[in-house]
Amino acid sequence: MIRSMKLSDLDQVCEIENEAFSHPWSKEDFEVELQSNPYALYFVLVEDDLIKAYIGIWLIYERAQITTIAVKKDFRSQGLSKILMNFLDTVCIENNVEEVSLEVRVSNIKAINLYHSFGFIEKGIRKDYYQDNHEDAYLMVKEVKGG
Numbered sequence: 001m002i003r004s005m006k007l008s009d010l011d012q013v014c015e016i017e018n019e020a021f022s023h024p025w026s027k028e029d030f031e032v033e034l035q036s037n038p039y040a041l042y043f044v045l046v047e048d049d050l051i052k053a054y055i056g057i058w059l060i061y062e063r064a065q066i067t068t069i070a071v072k073k074d075f076r077s078q079g080l081s082k083i084l085m086n087f088l089d090t091v092c093i094e095n096n097v098e099e100v101s102l103e104v105r106v107s108n109i110k111a112i113n114l115y116h117s118f119g120f121i122e123k124g125i126r127k128d129y130y131q132d133n134h135e136d137a138y139l140m141v142k143e144v145k146g147g
């Protein structure tokens, strides 16, 4: 099932985060998002208390930004990210979002393929976007039908 992320999820979430990203968010970063960011919504995909994947979005009126998505390594290539992306589509429609954007490393082919399959297109490039290796990011954008 998919439900809102809770503070008590963060140990499991950070385990996934650490294996998924070269420059991972800390537990404190997630705490700030969950407790102090009024625009942030985070969801986990969980089975039998095991968190398999999570996704985050900022909803700022008619614009939204996907902040993160990650699937635990053991459960990749099973369609879980698509389940979460579909779920976010519904959240966006329910909240009258008109445009969703995100940034992704230009080398992250898996994620770029995923976003293409959900209708995102590259709208620009952010040079030197990532601090760890100075990699560029694509800014990807999708217009939401019904928004």
Ligand SMILES: CC(C)(COP(=O)(O)OP(=O)(O)OC[C@H]1O[C@@H](n2cnc3c(N)ncnc32)[C@H](O)[C@@H]1OP(=O)(O)O)[C@@H](O)C(=O)NCCC(=O)NCCS
Binding pocket: 020, 021, 068, 069, 070, 071, 072, 075, 076, 077, 078, 079, 080, 081, 082, 083, 103, 104, 105, 108, 109, 110, 111, 113, 114, 117
């Ligand atoms: C990117 C990520 C979320 C995909 O999750 P996943 O659950 O393994 O992906 P799914 O099984 O749902 O596949 C979704 C789509 O992703 C793409 N994809 C997944 N694995 C892929 C691979 N090995 N090669 C190319 N594309 C791939 C495909 O478009 C796929 O759709 P398809 O199966 O219809 O071709 C996962 O690899 C991950 O957590 N990566 C580390 C974190 C990360 O990079 N997040 C994105 C930050 S912008």
